[in-house]
Structures are given as C-alpha cells and as structure tokens.
Amino acid sequence: xxxxxxxxxxxxxxxxxxxxxxxxxxxxxxxxxxxxxxxxxxxxxxxxxxxxxxxxxxxxxxxxxxxxxxxxxxxxxxxxxxxxxxxxxxxxxxxxxxxxxxxxxxxxxxxxxxxxxxxxxxxxxxxxxxxxxxxxxxxxxxxxxxxxxxxxxxxxxxxxxxxxxxxxxxxxxxxxxxxxxxxxxxxxxxxxxxxxxxxxxxxxxxxxxxxxxxxxxxxxxxxxxxxxxxxxxxxxxxx
Amino acid sequence: xxxxxxxxxxxxxxxxxxxxxxxxxxxxxxxxxxxxxxxxxxxxxxxxxxxxxxxxxxxxxxxxxxxxxxxxxxxxxxxxxxxxxxxxxxxxxxxxxxxxxxxxxxxxxxxxxxxxxxxxxxxxxxxxxxxxxxxxxxxxxxxxxxxxxxxxxxxxxxxxxxxxxxxxxxxxxxxxxxxxxxxxxxxxxxxxxxxxxxxxxxxxxxxxxxxxxxxxxxxxxxxxxxxxxxxxxxxxxxx
DNA sequence: GTCTATAAATCGATAGAC
DNA sequence: GTCTATCGATTTATAGAC
Numbered sequence: 001x002x003x004x005x006x007x008x009x010x011x012x013x014x015x016x017x018x019x020x021x022x023x024x025x026x027x028x029x030x031x032x033x034x035x036x037x038x039x040x041x042x043x044x045x046x047x048x049x050x051x052x053x054x055x056x057x058x059x060x061x062x063x064x065x066x067x068x069x070x071x072x073x074x075x076x077x078x079x080x081x082x083x084x085x086x087x088x089x090x091x092x093x094x095x096x097x098x099x100x101x102x103x104x105x106x107x108x109x110x111x112x113x114x115x116x117x118x119x120x121x122x123x124x125x126x127x128x129x130x131x132x133x134x135x136x137x138x139x140x141x142x143x144x145x146x147x148x149x150x151x152x153x154x155x156x157x158x159x160x161x162x163x164x165x166x167x168x169x170x171x172x173x174x175x176x177x178x179x180x181x182x183x184x185x186x187x188x189x190x191x192x193x194x195x196x197x198x199x200x201x202x203x204x205x206x207x208x209x210x211x212x213x214x215x216x217x218x219x220x221x222x223x224x225x226x227x228x229x230x231x232x233x234x235x236x237x238x239x
Numbered sequence: 240x241x242x243x244x245x246x247x248x249x250x251x252x253x254x255x256x257x258x259x260x261x262x263x264x265x266x267x268x269x270x271x272x273x274x275x276x277x278x279x280x281x282x283x284x285x286x287x288x289x290x291x292x293x294x295x296x297x298x299x300x301x302x303x304x305x306x307x308x309x310x311x312x313x314x315x316x317x318x319x320x321x322x323x324x325x326x327x328x329x330x331x332x333x334x335x336x337x338x339x340x341x342x343x344x345x346x347x348x349x350x351x352x353x354x355x356x357x358x359x360x361x362x363x364x365x366x367x368x369x370x371x372x373x374x375x376x377x378x379x380x381x382x383x384x385x386x387x388x389x390x391x392x393x394x395x396x397x398x399x400x401x402x403x404x405x406x407x408x409x410x411x412x413x414x415x416x417x418x419x420x421x422x423x424x425x426x427x428x429x430x431x432x433x434x435x436x437x438x439x440x441x442x443x444x445x446x447x448x449x450x451x452x453x454x455x456x457x458x459x460x461x462x463x464x465x466x467x468x469x470x471x472x473x474x475x476x477x478x
Numbered sequence: 479g480t481c482t483a484t485a486a487a488t489c490g491a492t493a494g495a496c
Numbered sequence: 497g498t499c500t501a502t503c504g505a506t507t508t509a510t511a512g513a514c
Contacts, residue, residue, distance in 0.1 A: 493500105
C-alpha cells in the first residue's frame, strides 16, 4: 500500500544511487516543510520548493509525482510529529492526571509552534486534495496515547466517569470498539474518549483561529482548566 | 466603521441609481456565494464571479474594492445566517433542554448544508486575509442564543452544573464577563458556556472533516448525545 | 536525472476609452 | 459605470535536449 517514496524514507537504502535519491527526497520534503510552516498549505507549490533548492521545477517531479503526493508526505509527517509529541510527553508510571495534563500540554505546544501543520491535519481540507488511506494508522498515535492513560487508570480502578447522559452504543462504530477492545472500555467510555480527542483538537483550533480573543484572558490557564475538566468528564480523578 | 457597501445592503436606497447599485451589489454577492458554496473560499475570485455574471472583471471593482472586501461580506453573511438559524430554532417558553437541543441541531444542519460557509467562519483562516472588526457583533448571535437558554434556565432555578474542576476566574476575559453580566453568570459558568460553544463548533468540524469516519456509526445520534452531554455539563436538566 | 523551454491556464489590480 | 487591454505575477505539468 505504501508507495516507493515512503518506503525510501523508512528503509535503509542499499546502493549509492538509492542513498542519493533518499537524501534529495528528504531535502525536498524539508524545504516543503519549511514553506508549509511559513505560509501554509495553500501557498505551497512544487515550483517554489524547487526554487528554494535551486533546482528546476521539473526535476522535483522525479521525486514527487504531483503536488498531492507532496502534501500527503507532509500530512504523514505532521501526524507522526504530533503523535510523537504526545507519546514523548507521557509519563508511564506517573499518576494518570499528571500524564493526561502533560500530554494535553505537549499537543497544544506542538500545535502552537506548528500552526500550519495543525491546519493541515485538523483544519479545513485542502481543496481538491483527497487523503489516501495511508494516513489512518499514523493519525491514531495521539488519540491512542490518551486512550492508554485512561486504560491504565481503569486497570488501577481509578476511572469513574461522572453520571450524565449515556451515549447510545449504536452511535459508535463497531470497528472503533473493536480497536479499543483490548482495554475493555464500555461504549459510553469510548464516546467520552472521542469527545476528549475532539475537545483537545477543538480548543486548540479556537485558540489558533482567534476565537478566544476577548473571550479568555489567559489561554494557557484556560487550556489547563479544559484539560482537567475533560479529564474529569472521562472519570480521571481530577478534583 | 461600516463602509458604503454594507450600508447599501441594510438601508433602503432612495434614488433609482442607488437602487440599481444595490441590486447589482446583491447579485454579485449572490454569485460569489454560489461559488463559495460550490468550491470553497480558496477558489473564489473576483474574476470568476465577473465571468458568471457576464461582466468585465474590472466592473466588479466598482462594487467591491478588493477580494478581501468580498470575502468580508461573505463572512458577515455566514455569521448572520448561522445566527439566524440558531435564533429561529429556539423555542422561547419551552423547556431549556428542548430549546438547547433544537438550537444545536439547527446549527449542525446549517453547517452540513453549508460546509464551505462553515469553513469560512470556523475553519482555517484564509491566507492573507485579516478579518475586520465588523464581524465581532454578528459573530455573537449564535453563542448568545445558547447563553440566553442557560440564563433562562438559571432564572428558573434549573441550572445546576455538576461538580468538577472549577475554572479560575483569571482565565476569563473581564470584557466577556461584562458582556454576560446581565445574566449574572459565575465565571465558572461562563467557562462552561465557552466550552459548549467550542464543542458545538468542534464536533461539527470533526464530522465535516471526516474525523468521525470509522469512529461513529450514526453521526446524528452521536451529535444529539454530544448536545445533551454538553448541556448536562452546563447544568441543564438532561438526564 | 537535470536542464531549458513552453503550453495553457489562473489570478488581482489598474489604465484609459467611451 | 462598463468596457477592452494590459501588466506582472502565479501555478501544474509536459516535451525534449543533453
């Protein structure tokens, strides 16, 4: 399913030719990434990337067959980075509330430092671009990090969702329940997880897009409160 | 602060000349709106609007000084429509839970039917475009509709937020507290309101952007649950 | 595999005739 | 107030020499 471009980034190239190709591919991707970070996906073009690297625009087509392919690589990279940011911030062994807050903060900080990358994966879809299926696996790393924290808390008996409306089980995709089956979550707990993911992404989007201006006075403080509040809704022992 | 274009849409034109101008302005705006609804803001251009109307591109500049001005008019229109959708769906006199759910559903339905308009006001900002201050007033209509429901519930003594982390008052902008001062909300209640607005926008964004695919099985059902759950978090008597 | 050159479009904005 | 014409720039993508 993965095309050659991606395998070239993941497996060690053998011949000198392959090594050179891998290096240039990485260089193109890095330049594209710089331009994305600076101006956003709408202003990203193969030509401007070629210009920055001092090569002819046509040469880039040997490495990325189209602008969409370049975008896909950037999307995979963004998902990977936010997933790694979440995983690296986690503190296995610490109290679930600490882990929860640490991961939320890490995701926010990555997003604030990479607003265009955030927009690429969570914002309005790039017009004309359709995401290939490659992205689904890597897109799950960040959410799964949060799910793991809840699973650990549940295993320790410290996950106690507050009372409130219970999500009807038919609303959740069976495949989703299956994916989290190892943690033996109830459907309602999965629904709360989904809402927590959505909250994390959504509150950051609000902040990035200026919808909190003249609304909140201290964005970081409000974010921390949001994280705690959402954690409490899931049943984590925030007080 | 309002420029001529907007006043021309709001006040009744007097001379025949003014009437003709108002009609053509409305026609241009309608064509722009059609193109926005079809292809999104990224592919919206003054030239294509002019093409659709069969006029020279330069003629359009007599009505909208720049592409940004046209975008601003569309943004004001979108905020107005979603605000009206919310207000019209409200059922003053009915139980707060019914009103709450009705308004949430109306906002979702408007958004699903107008995804590019939703993206224009809640999605990734259009690159290079900076929103003028005209938009703040009209942007408040939808949120205020929800606030009003809570205020009425509070007045009737049926607003009882569940226990959980309390938002530190310093996190909220004083101007925001001031704006809702008439309802005598506590800072923590204002924080819950902000999160409810964010949830409504965010869960719709998730649905629109495909982040619920393979996650939820029945989007409408999950949305209703979300509305109830968020209403309960605010203290509305959802069971 | 990189280059030049080019095709075939798009766009915002302006000048100036009428 | 609408038109033609134009400036000056952008883009994706391809053809073909080397």
